[in-house]
Amino acid sequence: MTSGLPGYEAAIRSRGLTKSFGDQTAVQSVDLEVPKGAVYGFVGPNGSGKTTTIRMLLDLIRASGGEHELLGLPMPARSGEVLGRVGSLVEGPAFHPYLSGHANLTRLDAADRLSDPRTAKRRVSAALDRVGLLAAGRKPYRAYSLGMRQRLAIAAALREPRELLVLDEPTNGLDPQGTREVRSLVASLATAGATVLISSHLLSEVQQICTHLGVMRAGKLVAQGPLAEIRAQGDTRVSVETDRVEDAARVLRSLGVTEVRLDGGRVQGVLNDVVVARIVPALVENQVPVLGFGVAAQSLEDRFVELTGEGFDVSG
Numbered sequence: 001m002t003s004g005l006p007g008y009e010a011a012i013r014s015r016g017l018t019k020s021f022g023d024q025t026a027v028q029s030v031d032l033e034v035p036k037g038a039v040y041g042f043v044g045p046n047g048s049g050k051t052t053t054i055r056m057l058l059d060l061i062r063a064s065g066g067e068h069e070l071l072g073l074p075m076p077a078r079s080g081e082v083l084g085r086v087g088s089l090v091e092g093p094a095f096h097p098y099l100s101g102h103a104n105l106t107r108l109d110a111a112d113r114l115s116d117p118r119t120a121k122r123r124v125s126a127a128l129d130r131v132g133l134l135a136a137g138r139k140p141y142r143a144y145s146l147g148m149r150q151r152l153a154i155a156a157a158l159r160e161p162r163e164l165l166v167l168d169e170p171t172n173g174l175d176p177q178g179t180r181e182v183r184s185l186v187a188s189l190a191t192a193g194a195t196v197l198i199s200s201h202l203l204s205e206v207q208q209i210c211t212h213l214g215v216m217r218a219g220k221l222v223a224q225g226p227l228a229e230i231r232a233q234g235d236t237r238v239s240v241e242t243d244r245v246e247d248a249a250r251v252l253r254s255l256g257v258t259e260v261r262l263d264g265g266r267v268q269g270v271l272n273d274v275v276v277a278r279i280v281p282a283l284v285e286n287q288v289p290v291l292g293f294g295v296a297a298q299s300l301e302d303r304f305v306e307l308t309g310e311g312f313d314v315s316g
């Protein structure tokens, strides 16, 4: 595969990507598959290994094991060719507090050996415009809100056209307005044709714009795929309201419903392959009065709690 050819299908692909710090394995055998053109939400609780994975992908740290490619080219062997086509926001660039946003970007641009100084002015203005900071571009950086600082950091990654954008927690610490701004910015970048990987510990902050999800838990990738596929992998639950919960539970179990739980005047369980139309007749046949009945697919949020364990804040 040669740089510049649109011959690759996965913008990011890794096999067995692993990173250990001493005897702690922070990332364990991660097989990422980020299709070209996707907005890939890389989600998981704090400490689950997202940043470490991203740092390996961008060659900011070396993997302890495994391999990966970006834009169809093996990394780190071809990083010189690849990284100019990849915009990233990991720790955020170090901005000078007393310089304006515009001056900060101009300095960054001047330090970038890949950028043509003749077009710097246009590039910096276009990048500021892209993130909605053109008007505020003359203000000193120290006067920027956190949201503005984050947008300036994204602008830094956008000085050049990028085929792939890797954004580590770009909404972290932002207020709802800032989060919305970053979200709609990411959506517009994707519409313009870039592949985007965006990490977050909050599903709610990325799910509206993602086409794909990768879910990390304790260093492992526990689910990955198109959003709809991950949602569909969730269990469908059946719920019966009755005043004879013990009998109802027995009937449900006999039909093949699993994880049956009593919850006040209600019995719930996982439907599996049980034919829904059989359930009420079977209950009635066994003298269980059915006061209410429902079948519902698990929500994406519930699926996430299940995948990532307790304590994963999905409320946003």
Ligand SMILES: Nc1ncnc2c1ncn2[C@@H]1O[C@H](COP(=O)(O)OP(=O)(O)OP(=O)(O)O)[C@@H](O)[C@H]1O
Pocket (backbone or CB within 6 Å): 021, 024, 026, 044, 045, 046, 047, 048, 049, 050, 051, 052, 053, 169, 201
């Ligand atoms: N340089 C390092 N030295 C030692 N341990 C590290 C280092 N970097 C990360 N870790 C550990 O690796 C694990 C994964 O951390 P990482 O930052 O990748 O998680 P994360 O999912 O990005 O979380 P967060 O959202 O908090 O950044 C954590 O237990 C962390 O303490």
